[in-house]
Amino acid sequence: MQNLRRISQGIFLLLFVFLFLQTESTGSDELGYPAKLFLDFDPLILLTTLLASHSAAKAFWLSIITVILTVILGRVFCGWVCPLGTLHNMVGALKKRDRKERTNWHRVKYLILIFLLTSSLFRLHLVGILDPISLLIRSLAIGVYPPFNLAVRSFFDTIYELDPPGLVNLTEWMYSGLKATVLAFKQPQFRQSFFIGVIFITILGLNFYEKRFWCRYLCPLGALLGLLSRFSILKRSVSEDCNECGACGGVCPGHASPDVKEGWRDSECYYCWNCDDICPNNAVHFGFMGKKTTPAMDLGTRRVFLSSLCGMVAVPLMRSIPGAGSAQLQPKLIRPPGSLAEHEFLRRCVKCGECMKVCTTNGLQPTLLEAGLEGIWSPVLVPRIGYCEYRCTLCGQVCPTGAIERLELEDKKKVRLGLAMVDKNRCLPWSHATPCIVCEEVCPTSKKAIWLEKAEVEDRNGNTLTVQRPRVDLSLCIGCGICETKCPVGGKAAIYVTNIGESRSEDNRLLLPESSGY
Amino acid sequence: MSRRNFLKKSAVVGAAYAVPGNFVTFARSVLAADPADLAVVKGVSPAKITEAAITALGGINKFISKGDIVVIKPNMAWDRVPEQAGNTNPEVVATMVKLCFEAGAKKVKVFDRPVNDPRRCYVQSGIAPAAKKLGADVDYVDDRKFKKMKLNGQVLDKWPLYTEVFEADKVINIPIAKDHGLARLTMSMKNWMGIMGGRRSKIHQRLDESLVDLAMFVKPTLTVLDAVRILTANGPQGGDLDDVKTLNTVIAGVDQVAIDSYGATLFGMQGKDLGYVRIAAKMGFGIMDLNQLNIKKVNIS
Numbered sequence: 001m002q003n004l005r006r007i008s009q010g011i012f013l014l015l016f017v018f019l020f021l022q023t024e025s026t027g028s029d030e031l032g033y034p035a036k037l038f039l040d041f042d043p044l045i046l047l048t049t050l051l052a053s054h055s056a057a058k059a060f061w062l063s064i065i066t067v068i069l070t071v072i073l074g075r076v077f078c079g080w081v082c083p084l085g086t087l088h089n090m091v092g093a094l095k096k097r098d099r100k101e102r103t104n105w106h107r108v109k110y111l112i113l114i115f116l117l118t119s120s121l122f123r124l125h126l127v128g129i130l131d132p133i134s135l136l137i138r139s140l141a142i143g144v145y146p147p148f149n150l151a152v153r154s155f156f157d158t159i160y161e162l163d164p165p166g167l168v169n170l171t172e173w174m175y176s177g178l179k180a181t182v183l184a185f186k187q188p189q190f191r192q193s194f195f196i197g198v199i200f201i202t203i204l205g206l207n208f209y210e211k212r213f214w215c216r217y218l219c220p221l222g223a224l225l226g227l228l229s230r231f232s233i234l235k236r237s238v239s240e241d242c243n244e245c246g247a248c249g250g251v252c253p254g255h256a257s258p259d260v261k262e263g264w265r266d267s268e269c270y271y272c273w274n275c276d277d278i279c280p281n282n283a284v285h286f287g288f289m290g291k292k293t294t295p296a297m298d299l300g301t302r303r304v305f306l307s308s309l310c311g312m313v314a315v316p317l318m319r320s321i322p323g324a325g326s327a328q329l330q331p332k333l334i335r336p337p338g339s340l341a342e343h344e345f346l347r348r349c350v351k352c353g354e355c356m357k358v359c360t361t362n363g364l365q366p367t368l369l370e371a372g373l374e375g376i377w378s379p380v381l382v383p384r385i386g387y388c389e390y391r392c393t394l395c396g397q398v399c400p401t402g403a404i405e406r407l408e409l410e411d412k413k414k415v416r417l418g419l420a421m422v423d424k425n426r427c428l429p430w431s432h433a434t435p436c437i438v439c440e441e442v443c444p445t446s447k448k449a450i451w452l453e454k455a456e457v458e459d460r461n462g463n464t465l466t467v468q469r470p471r472v473d474l475s476l477c478i479g480c481g482i483c484e485t486k487c488p489v490g491g492k493a494a495i496y497v498t499n500i501g502e503s504r505s506e507d508n509r510l511l512l513p514e515s516s517g518y
Numbered sequence: 519m520s521r522r523n524f525l526k527k528s529a530v531v532g533a534a535y536a537v538p539g540n541f542v543t544f545a546r547s548v549l550a551a552d553p554a555d556l557a558v559v560k561g562v563s564p565a566k567i568t569e570a571a572i573t574a575l576g577g578i579n580k581f582i583s584k585g586d587i588v589v590i591k592p593n594m595a596w597d598r599v600p601e602q603a604g605n606t607n608p609e610v611v612a613t614m615v616k617l618c619f620e621a622g623a624k625k626v627k628v629f630d631r632p633v634n635d636p637r638r639c640y641v642q643s644g645i646a647p648a649a650k651k652l653g654a655d656v657d658y659v660d661d662r663k664f665k666k667m668k669l670n671g672q673v674l675d676k677w678p679l680y681t682e683v684f685e686a687d688k689v690i691n692i693p694i695a696k697d698h699g700l701a702r703l704t705m706s707m708k709n710w711m712g713i714m715g716g717r718r719s720k721i722h723q724r725l726d727e728s729l730v731d732l733a734m735f736v737k738p739t740l741t742v743l744d745a746v747r748i749l750t751a752n753g754p755q756g757g758d759l760d761d762v763k764t765l766n767t768v769i770a771g772v773d774q775v776a777i778d779s780y781g782a783t784l785f786g787m788q789g790k791d792l793g794y795v796r797i798a799a800k801m802g803f804g805i806m807d808l809n810q811l812n813i814k815k816v817n818i819s
Contacts, residue, residue, distance in 0.1 A: 027641025160662060185637060185658075360635040389635055390757075391597050391642070428723065437700040438719045442633060446757030452699055468699065486633070488719040 001273035005079060009086040016083040020140055021182060023398060025360045029409065031397050036354055038083070038133050039400035041066050044113075044221040045134070045350055048127040049401055051120035053347035057402040067228060074232035075225045078215055079253070079270030084132040085215055089253070091204045092211035099210045102255050105217040106268055107299050111307040113223035118311025124318065124374055128350030130220050135200075138353035138377060142366060143197030145357075146188045152178060153187060189385070190356065191365050196377070212253050216268070226267035233288045236269060236276075241283035248275035248284065258284070267297065318373040327508040331498035333370045334381040334479065337388055337415040338396040338405040341504050342371075348403035351377040355395035355404055361386025363481065364395065379404075381417060383481025383497050388417060390444035390480060413445075418479030418499040419510060420450070420472050426494035429467035433459040439470050439483035439495050449476035450483060450495075470495065474511055477501075553580070554814035555805075556771040556780055561818035564609035564746045564768070571742065571770035572617060574814045581740045582688055584622030589629075589686040590614055590654070591738075593693050593709050594643040596755040597634040603747040603762045604755045606694045608644035610744045610768060614690055615654045626654040627682060630712040633755075664715030671731025673724045678715035683736065691741040691774070695781045697753030697761075700725050704754050705781040706741045706774040707733040707794055726793030733774055733794075734803050743769040743777050745784055775804025776811055783808075 016038055023035040036059070039045060043063040049056040066077055078085050092098075116127050128134040156175040160168060190196075206213035215222050238261065249259030256268035258275040276284040327333065327342075336355055339345050356364040356379055363386025366377040379395070381388055390413060396406040407415065420439075428434040443450040452468035459465065470483075472495075479497045487493035501510045557574035559567040572578050582588060592611045598604030611628065618626045628649045632639035636658045640646035646656045664678040683689055693709035700722055701708055710732045711718055721728035745767040749756040756762065765784060771777050775798045779789025789795040789806040799806035 025635065025637050027635075027637035027639075027646075157662065360638065389597060389638065392635070392638065434723050435700065435725070436719075436722050438722055440699045441722075441754060444755065444757065446752045446761065448752050486719060488717060488722070490717075 002277050005272055008080045009089065012081045013083045013086045016136075020137065020145075020357070023141075023354060023357045024185060025358065025392070025394060029391075029393065031358070031394060035358070035398045036352075036400040039137070039350070039352060039354075042131060042133050042221065043067050044116075044131055044224050045127060045401070047224070048116060048120040048125060049348060049350075051117065052123050052125040053344060057400065059400070066225075070225050070228040071231055071233075073234045074229040074269060074271045075222070075254075075267070076271045077225055078219075078222050079272040082132060082215075082221075084136045084219075085212070085270075087136075087204065088207055088212045088215055092207040092253075095208050095211060098250060102210055103213075103217065104255075106255070106265065107297060107303065108217045109219055109223040110226070110297070110299055111303055112218065113220045113227075114304055114307045115311040115314070116220055118308040119314050120311075122312060122315045123347055124311075124315045125347050125349070126314070126374060127220070128352060129376070130218070131350060132214075132219050132221050134350045134352040135203075137357070138351055138366075139196055139200035141188075141353040141357035142190045142193055142377075143195075143200045145184065146190055146193050147197065149184050149187055152183060186362070188357075188362055190362075191382075192368065192377075196366070210255075212255075215253070215270075216255050229267045229269070234271065234286060235266070235288075236264075237285050237287065238264075239283045239285065241281040242279075243281060243283075245280060247278050247280060251275065251278050265297065321369070321372050327499050327502070327505060330370050331500065332380070332382075333367070334383070334418050334481070334497060334499050335502070335504065336364055336379050336381060336395045336404050337393075337412050337417060338399075338407045339504055340403060340405065341506075345403050345504075346371065346375050346378070348401040349375070349378045350401055350403075352400060353377070353379075354398040354400065355379045358394045358398045359386065360389050360392055360394065361485070363387055363485070381481060381497075383484035384493060385485075387482035387485040388480040390478075390482075414478070414503075416478045416501055416503045417481070418497045419474055419477050419501040420479060420481070420483050420495055420497045422470055422472060423492070423494045423496065426489050426492065427470065428489065428494070429455070429457075429469045430494075433457045433465065433467065435465075435467050436488060437468055437470070438486055438488055440468075442482045442486045444480060444482060445476050445478060447476065449473045449478070474501070554771075555773060555811040556769060556776055556813045557816065558767065558769050558780065558813060559816045559818065560765070560767045562766055563818075564607050564744075564766075565613045566818055567746075567766065567768050568610045568613040568742060568770075569617065570816055570818055571768050572614075572740075574816060575740075575770055575772075578617040578621045581690075582618050582621035582623055586618075586621075586623045586687040587625045587627070587685075588618045588623045588688045588690060589627050589683050590618070590649075590690045590692060591683070591709060591712060592628065592630060592643075592645055593696075593704075593712065594630045594639045594645045595632045595634070595712060597638040597642050598755055598757065599642055600644050601747070601759060601762070602756050603694065603696065603749040604757070605639070605643035605645065606692050607744045607746045608648040610742065610746060611645050611692055612648040612652055614692060614742060615649050615652045618688075618690070619653060623688075627686065628654045628656045629659055629680075629682070631659045631680070631714070632712075661715070667735070669731050669735045671728070671735070673727040674721070674731040677718075677732075679735075680713040680715065683713050688739040689736065691736075691738040692744060693741070694744040694748070695784055696749040696756070697751050697785070699753070701729070701794065702792055703778075703782060703785060703787065705743055705778045707778055707798065710736050726797055729794040730798045730801065730803065733798065734801070738774070739772070741771060741774050741777050743781050745769060745781070748784055750785065773804040773811075775799050775806055776808070779806045780808060780811075780813070 022033040040059040040062045046060040246259045251274040254268040256265040257263040364379045424430040428436040440450040481497045553576035557571040559571040561567040592606035594605040596604040698704040751761040
């Protein structure tokens with residue numbers, strides 16, 4: 001059974017990694033693969049999204065399958081499917097023996113779940129921070145994949161430059177193979193790469209303290225599935241042949257105490273069959289008996305109350321940061337095209353980082369506090385890093401929650417992320433009697449939102465020359481930011497976008513409506 | 519471009535290839551005797567007019583030899599579909615790839631350093647799929663292959679340029695004729711911006727001189743200006759189909775100044791209206807005065 005389980009874990013991990021790698025533009029309009037598939041099967045996100053935004057993306061109903069599976073087979077998701085669980089298994093394998101005196105913090109994850117559900121009920125959506133699938137995609141996309149790419153690239157670049165005889169042909173051949181398969185099209189760069197990477201390594205590192213620490217004590221999805229698992233039909237039973245030798249105790253990944261007859265924790269079982277495999281007396285059996293074996297875990301009324309209270313208190317606490325989510329104070333909070341209005345956006349976004357992974361220009365970056373604490377790691381467009389490609393709709397295609405709506409190309413081209421304005425002090429033709437039209441050249445709307453005004457200017461020596469000065473037509477600008485990205489004035493660009501005028505907000509407007517009715 | 523459209527297009531290209539066997543033999547006998555400086559060919563099939571233009575110049579064998587490594591530089595700088603005339607027509611590029619292989623080229627490389635995302639430009643322009651199908655190497659530019667070169671120009675002294683262009687045996691320039699905010703029009707000479715590395719947008723500060731420096735340094739074997747569709751406004755990327763004018767024309771030749779000078783007439787301008795053409799002509803890089811040229815005009819149905 002162990003081998004069978006490992007094959008299953010391997011297949012799902014490979015599928016996960018494959019979909020992760022495919023979350024990248026190929027140049028066509030459609031992605032071609034369901035990059036967000038694992039998130040679609042996540043019932044925790046379905047539940048919290050329903051609570052927080054009172055609706056959920058259609059694809060999430062697929063997660064009902066996970067629920068049904070758990071009600072029949074128990075927490076098989078944790079033992080056989082979850083890619084993060086598999087990674088924990090792999091890291092845990094580096095540690096020879098599990099800790100003898102194991103922690104009994106199982107209840108912590110249920111309290112975390114209660115905290116998340118309560119805050120969602122009050123429309124604060126924090127689930128993405130701790131949901132294992134969301135956490136894994138974000139950590140890989142932002143924390144792991146960029147340094148991985150950098151390491152591989154630097155390795156091959158170094159050999160290429162050193163050029164040892166006879167070797168370069170071979171390494172270049174390997175390099176092009178890697179480029180075609182696992183490497184990103186261009187080196188991804190993210191703010192907070194290090195921060196998010198360290199959090200991820202810490203979570204994996206907990207395995208050295210105690211194997212599958214995350215799954216046992218922290219994972220909120222595991223908690224939800226654990227609750228469902230209590231009703232499962234497939235149950236473990238131990239026959240009279242058990243002489244309590246304790247062999248199974250050391251191999252249980254969930255620390256479900258299979259070796260203690262009265263202490264067996266049904267909902268902590270991942271259905272890995274390890275105890276069945278190892279039992280020298282063959283006393284352990286799994287079968288569809290529907291026998292309710294163990295009592296529910298006693299979380300303690302006070303603890304439950306306290307964690308819901310925390311969930312409630314978190315709502316005003318996290319939101320009482322001045323300027324959080326307010327366009328007035330966060331003009332650079334430019335959201336991806338198709339994003340819902342800020343409040344609704346935050347109720348949906350699970351910070352999985354799919355949009356940042358897929359963004360062709362790398363312009364989508366994780367926020368830190370620009371959107372408030374609750375909006376941490378949600379996407380923001382940073383035009384100096386990358387702009388929003390005019391004819392690209394990929395972020396909306398991969399967003400699992402609909403926080404970024406999936407738009408048809410023609411609709412997307414009309415969405416305004418903000419407005420560009422010229423910094424005349426830095427602009428070459430405006431201030432320095434030097435020709436430049438780059439922002440106009442790259443402006444993608446047709447007709448162009450940036451137009452050129454001819455002007456006679458004088459340089460220091462009194463020579464007159466004609467320059468063309470860029471002007472922004474605010475009624476046409478969509479705030480895609482390509483002008484800011486490509487502006488040849490280094491450092492602070494001479495033209496920049498802020499979110500004023502964004503389509504998704506009714507308040508954050510600059511121009512009067514075309515026909516105001518008066 | 520949708521898959522369906524692409525298939526439709528490929529079918530058209532394919533059909534065009536099937537026909538011209540007889541036509542080419544005919545055209546060769548008529549035109550090859552007296553090779554032109556410029557060939558201006560008009561007709562509805564981009565593939566046919568491209569072939570006819572090369573024939574009018576004396577045939578592809580005059581330019582490409584057996585075993586040559588050929589670089590073809592189209593304009594595929596923008597995330598635009600062929601109908602929008604932001605990039606070179608994919609059929610024109612594909613036809614040149616085909617001709618090069620027919621002349622015995624060992625390798626044909628097609629690339630550009632785009633302004634928009636390279637993946638989207640390569641695919642959406644239709645050029646990468648069309649050229650790949652015929653066996654060309656269509657790779658994205660590799661940052662490591664830009665090397666600082668000594669241009670000794672009036673403005674550009676040293677600049678990183680793409681080494682593959684200079685390592686190739688033959689280089690073919692296949693620009694598209696488009697409107698441009700500063701250069702007024704972008705055609706063959708300006709197409710070489712696509713082999714520049716570094717922060718190339720700086721050259722807009724003295725664009726005309728820089729373009730001449732660049733074009734004089736590259737020295738292509740052959741230039742084919744795509745005017746199947748030209749972009750008359752909101753260039754160089756366009757987007758609005760109302761700005762596109764269908765001329766069903768290609769202009770081929772060796773002298774880029776002559777080609778750009780002729781190209782200007784497609785927009786109701788003259789070569790002397792373009793700063794870089796004027797400067798290049800003055801420096802003796804090519805002929806701007808169309809009266810001094812042997813221009814062969816061909817109409818094919």
